[in-house]
Amino acid sequence: MMEQVRVVLDHAGDISPISSEEYLRIGGYQGLKKALEATETIIDTIKASGLRGRGGAGFPTGLKLSFTANTQADQKYIVCNADEGEPGTHKDRIIMVEIPHRLFEGMAIAAVAVGASQGYIYLRAEYPYVATILEQALADARRQGLIGSNIMGSGVDFDIQLFIGAGSYVCGEETALLDSMEGKRGEPRFKPPFPGVQGLWGRPTIINNVETLSNLPAIMVKGPKWFRSMGTERCPGTKLFTLCGNIAHPGVYEFPVGTTIRTLFEEVGGGCPRGKKLMAVQTGGASGNIIPASLLDTPMDIDACAEAGATFGAGDLMFMDEDSCLLDVLENLTEFFEEESCGKCTPCREGNTQLLRLIREFRNGTAQEGDLNLLLELSNVMRGGCLCGLGQSSPNPILSVLRFYPDLFVENSYRKGDLAYA
Amino acid sequence: MLNLVVDGQPVQVEKGSTILQACEKMGIEVPTLCYLKHLAPEGACRICAVEVQGVKNLQFACAALCSEGMEVTTMNERIAGFRRIVIELLLANHDADCFSCPAVGSCELYKLAMDYGIEKSRFKRTKKPRPKDETSEFFNYDPAKCILCRRCVRTCNEIQSNRTLSLRDRGVRTSVSLPFGKVFKDSSCVSCGNCVSACPTGALTTKASKHYRSWELTRTRTTCPYCGVGCQMDLLVKEGKVVGVEPADGPANPGILCVKGKFAYRFIGHPDRLKTPLIRKDGVLSPASWDQALDYVAEGIKRIKEESGPQAIAGFASARATNEDNYVFMKMMRAAIGTNNVDHCARL
Amino acid sequence: MTNSISEVVDADVILVCGSNTTETHPVIGAQIRQAVNRGAKLIVADPREIPLAEEAEVFLPIRPGTNVALLNGMMNVIINEGLLDKEYVENRTEGFDELWEIVKEYTADKVGMICGIDPEDLKKAARLYATAERAPIFYAMGITQHTTGTAGVMSTANLALLCGKVGKYGCGVNPLRGQNNVQGACDMGCLPGDYTGYQKVANPEARAKFEAFWGVPLPSKPGLTITEILSGAETGDIRCLYIMGENPMVSDANLHHVEQALRRCELLIVQDIFLTETAELADVVLPAACYAEKEGTFTNTERRVQRIRAAVDAPGESREDWIILSEIMSRLGYENSFTSPREILEEIAQITPSYGGFSYDRLEKEQPQWPCPSPEHPGTPILHTAKFSRGERAIFKPSPYMPAAEQPDEHYPFILTTGRILYQYHTRTMTGKSDDINRIAGRSFVEIHPTDAAKKGIAQGDQVKVASRRGEVIVEARVTERVSEGVIFMPFHFAEAPANRLTNNVVDPISKIPEYKVCSAQVQAL
Ligand SMILES: Cc1cc2nc3c(=O)[nH]c(=O)nc-3n(C[C@H](O)[C@H](O)[C@H](O)COP(=O)(O)O)c2cc1C
Ligand code: SF4
Ligand code: SF4
């Protein structure tokens, strides 16, 4: 198998996840030390590295930090988004289980950069054993003076608390996550105001993914130039890719951004099991586009994916072999969204249930004239009109299948004439 | 101040204004369902979609802020098509039996459907509504008509601040409910009816509203006759009878009332109201004409005044009567009778 | 109120003392809760655990009748800990030394004993109030309906002045008036010593002004208060009593005495919308139009003048009060010139400086708060911003704590306190006509603490006899920890079992308000 390029997962699994001493021994907390010495330049360094969010939206991390740094407030917060609700994904879990101190260090760097004294890790409810590890590791870091008051003897205070999530997918959306932390029903808020300006309890709040934050220590130590030597021009660095579905070696692998899907499929994942042929790949998670095997040479990079009609997302790839039925896949995905919609905004609450009904009509061959048109109209309304990313992106799999497999809906639909609308 | 252009017309608004506020200022109507004037925008129903030049996605007027030089379009084919889908989605899971609905005529969903030319939703019902709750003395809740705009929930929690209503379940199964599966009757509900006043559809309706259609009503703005808050409200009148009350937006009441203001109006046309003057004859109060009664009063006062002086006469004015009535009462006691023996139950 | 209702949502700390706001002024109660939702801290002092107490940062379950001690105690803590607004006290008040002379006695420990509260809670409340930027005080009849009511009112003012919280946004001393137009009735001079706008009968200039305006000589001696009038009626000094829209047969203290007084009256005239308990005793009953059938104005508790408008016709031959009164005046030989409420307000505006700016035309567009001396004046949302009514400086008027007139003894071991409930209003002449309301709250009750109930063998829902030195009633028992041990509570709305048959008609020497909130009583299982 191909050698991974380990930045975030450097030494992961080689050392005890709990012990800060062991992490210090492999050069840990040196990035924080540097940050504490040169507080003013942290954000410039991160900006120069070109790091973009690894939680799915790909927002430039340095820019996000600068918004919060520039907002005056009596209190600011750093929240690590460890909700990891995407079905089949567990890249964040691996970081937290194998090398949590890197995450703490990253959070502390971000905190120092914006002037926050309190951090939270919002952990997916289904990860209780991860919580145990994090608690122990946090206690150890606190004992060593790496977090808590007067970190590393710098006079700066920064502590981290664990917050166990509410157990729903939408709580991974940053503003729903904040509502959930405030004890409310986790539902997305209207933006603006953005959390960076008005977040947790109304205070400026940085929310970043586990992987994003875990990139910061190396950037601080080795510098932006080194970071840019990996990945693509507009999205430097490495990425944890999750391979799942009909693949011989499913798992999480770290490679430079821009590695092609084919490389990941063939050389890392070992192709489909039992010698089956690949039919399609869902890229970027449950709400990502489904692309045919013919597009395997697409690089996993934010821009390249967008251009080809794929989705970068959080780096998930689900492979489907020749035996898969795409309408079944769409039904399963839409069931998931119908189930996970928070119910706040009309197009998502009422839209996903109607998408599901329509997909079922097509699958059962009972679709009526006009249904395809309605499916398209509704999908477009949802994409532009839902309040948060869940509803906005839930029609993506359907729309991508319509694009790449236009015959599918016709064959199963009641009247073939509907194709005209596609 | 910010300058922007809405539907081709220039307008100036204060910084921090929403597009909706700018539209209101210009008299341009943008439909809303989840919007509540006194609360932060929810941005949830999505019916207030508008176009902003240079921005790819539709913007939502209730929550989107104005910016300098912004150009807003509030209606075109794209916007209408978007709103139509939203309305059709709401109608799909709404029991549109308007014929027997107490909200007929005032239903905002019905109006939107008509405005956008929707006779029937192309979507189908996908959920089974929860059972009705008719246990409140004053109003009914029919979940089959609820469009989940949340105005009731937010009014109860954030304005009335009573925290009786909440949302239960998620996604399409979301419903307005009372905690612990309670019904209104045994909940913490204080019967203020503000949720009912906030509801745009027939989901929450007063029990009394079965007996009138909105177009049969005249409305009169007035002040609540009960406590000293002085809430502003509208009396709903059908055929010379007060049949209901709705909160108005007053300086002292942000669009809400309490149970007394909202529901204790039955005394107005009550059969027990006094209808003629009464004079006690042989120990019983018997009907008399106004002239008889007024003469009786005036003669009595004159006689006692002559015999014992004005200090033998006293009057209680009323903490419930108007300023004008009280003024005349006090003037009568002082100027016409000649005593300062006038007081009222200021102490209660 | 010195300040406006809507300011409360911006408060940092709110002191509610002797007001069950969410039940008696529900829409203000809701706005207090909005403030709490936004992070304001609430201090509640009340003998009952009223609904607001559940949200309070500090709840002080004081013994009924101990308000003055409580307030003095808070001031004691504030002065001792240097939390007073020294600059304000220096520049805008007088009499600080006299204040200290009295409140210095009221140490937290002593007040804790008097009020039956934890001294630490008292200190906490004092610190919270004193150190807040915006902190209004709300009070109602829980302060005023005592023999020491005036002292209570003064003490709330002392507290606010001491902390520089008068004349500032989001602060003030804010009495919540019970009835919709008590404020207006007072403003209109329906008080024995005052003409409109508190122009004094005893002031010769004011009297001369009214004499000239009305064209008749006016009596110079201030008149009698309600309590004095009723006593006068009992002794025969008052022979004729004209009652417009009040029901003392349920609302006044010591009903037995009220009934005797009214029965003795030679000519009892009652003008009302229903045949009330009081009207039943009348010699003449005059049917009046209700608020929904006429034009007029009410003045709310924040001094705001607002319109009422006719929505329906008055039933039968009933007439608007002012028309009836004008008819009688004319029969007595005095002709009024006005032909509508609009013209009456014009007359009021002419002769009342604080109402000078009001007219029906203006009230269509805006509803200002008095003082509003001219049509151009914007009204006064906050009183005393630069000056006090008496001049540059306010005077502290401190009072020592004095126990309530009646104290529990072996025959009457409980303290009975009375009040209102959410669903009913006053003597139920209006609310009692709605069946739906009566189904929820149609009967009287007495609240009693579980420990006391157990001692007396009383269970939830039992019929019990409550008696005082003045009478007895039979009501349903509600066993609840809302009241403290030794305290019982009854609503006064219900004529069938009137709490005011029990209450003590001893009055505050200045305000003449009876001590509705404290009397001694006993409770017995039936
Ligand atoms: C429905 C929904 C679920 C999401 N779930 C997650 C999640 O589990 N973890 C995560 O890091 N971001 C998730 N996000 C993205 C977050 O909203 C946010 O963009 C991210 O935490 C920002 O961090 P980053 O800039 O480091 O990527 C989700 C977004 C949506 C719309
Ligand atoms: S898009 Fe869906 S999940 Fe997001 S706010 Fe709307 S209803 Fe909730
Ligand atoms: S009951 Fe009425 S107000 Fe409440 S969510 Fe439903 S439609 Fe909206």
Ligand code: SF4
């Ligand atoms: S509605 Fe309620 S709170 Fe408002 S004035 Fe009437 S009685 Fe008072």
